[in-house]
Amino acid sequence: MGVTLQKTEAEHPYMEINPEICGGNPVIALSYCYENKDTLDKKIREDKQFMRKLANQ
Numbered sequence: 001m002g003v004t005l006q007k008t009e010a011e012h013p014y015m016e017i018n019p020e021i022c023g024g025n026p027v028i029a030l031s032y033c034y035e036n037k038d039t040l041d042k043k044i045r046e047d048k049q050f051m052r053k054l055a056n057q
Contacts, residue, residue, distance in 0.1 A: 014029045021027055
């Protein structure tokens with residue numbers, strides 16, 4: 001029994017495909033990083049602290 005796939009297009013808030021930009025290649029926006037800067041900065045700090053603890057064992 002074969003599977004039939006259906007092509008669908010979904011919008012993504014951080015990705016855009018425009019034939020006039022980069023020859024139509026997908027462009028991923030950096031807005032996600034700016035919108036979630038506090039959360040990402042906290043995660044980076046926690047990861048660095050974890051790595052320092054591992055290095056001191």
